[in-house]
Amino acid sequence: MLISIVYDSGYGHTARQAEAVSEGVRKVPGAAANLIAVADRPIPWDALEHSDAIIFGSPTYNGTLSAKLKQFFEDANGPAWNELKWRNKIAAGFTNSGAQNGDKLNTLMSMALFAAQHAMIWVGLDLKPGNSRSTSSPDELNQLGSWIGAMAQSNVDEGPEVAPRDSDLRTAARLGERVAEVARQFAPR
Numbered sequence: 221m222l223i224s225i226v227y228d229s230g231y232g233h234t235a236r237q238a239e240a241v242s243e244g245v246r247k248v249p250g251a252a253a254n255l256i257a258v259a260d261r262p263i264p265w266d267a268l269e270h271s272d273a274i275i276f277g278s279p280t281y282n283g284t285l286s287a288k289l290k291q292f293f294e295d296a297n298g299p300a301w302n303e304l305k306w307r308n309k310i311a312a313g314f315t316n317s318g319a320q321n322g323d324k325l326n327t328l329m330s331m332a333l334f335a336a337q338h339a340m341i342w343v344g345l346d347l348k349p350g351n352s353r354s355t356s357s358p359d360e361l362n363q364l365g366s367w368i369g370a371m372a373q374s375n376v377d378e379g380p381e382v383a384p385r386d387s388d389l390r391t392a393a394r395l396g397e398r399v400a401e402v403a404r405q406f407a408p409r
Contacts, residue, residue: 221407223400224254224268227277227314228288232380234279234316237372240389241275241314244396251400258292265299273310273403274340275396276331280315283323285330293334304339310403311335312343314370314392316384328369343402344368345395350387359387361394370395 223245229235235257242253254267268274278289285293300306313331315324332342344367350360357363363385364371370392374383 221248221251221400221403222254222267222271223251223273223275223396223403224256224271225275225277225396226256226258226268226289226292228258228279228286228292229277230279230281230286231374233372233374233383234277234314236380236389237314237316237370237384237392238277240392241277241370241396244393244398245400247393247397248400248404251404253396258288263292263295268300269305271309272407273312273343273399274306275399276311276313276334278313278315278327278331280317280322280324280327283326285327296338301338307339308406309338309340310343310399310406311338311340312369312395312399314372314395316372316374316388318374318376320364320373322373324364324371325366325368328366328371332368341406342368343399345370345391346398347391347394358385361387361391363387363391 349365372388
């Protein structure tokens, strides 16, 4: 079972998140992770067509997707959308920004809409929000409280060797694991 992780990363923070997603994918027996950075061209369209799931990742810039992931989405309209080659593939998404909120939800919604336009099946997190009680902490999974996908926050004055925080990376890993589990349910027997 092949799970492709298509992502952009301007400063390395979202790449760390993508690596965490791939670690989660590999926790599921029989699942392989294929990391595809959209900055690396050409895009392996055949590998995406043969993937059981595609997980999209992007930093949130100015409340939306990065230009490079948006360009990938536009480029996919030819090889994938015209013939709905990704129909019924599992899809999910993750994002990172410098601000706690940073309008990350808009980025994930843009990914989910793209997936819907390609007749894909969107999978969100199966985690309740962490860090939501007076006795909780930002070290809990899903500390930013998202259901539609994995969110992370990276301080703008910290490099990718420090940020995003461990709980955000563990949340990303859980997303990868969940996608692989769901894809396995849909895989031909």
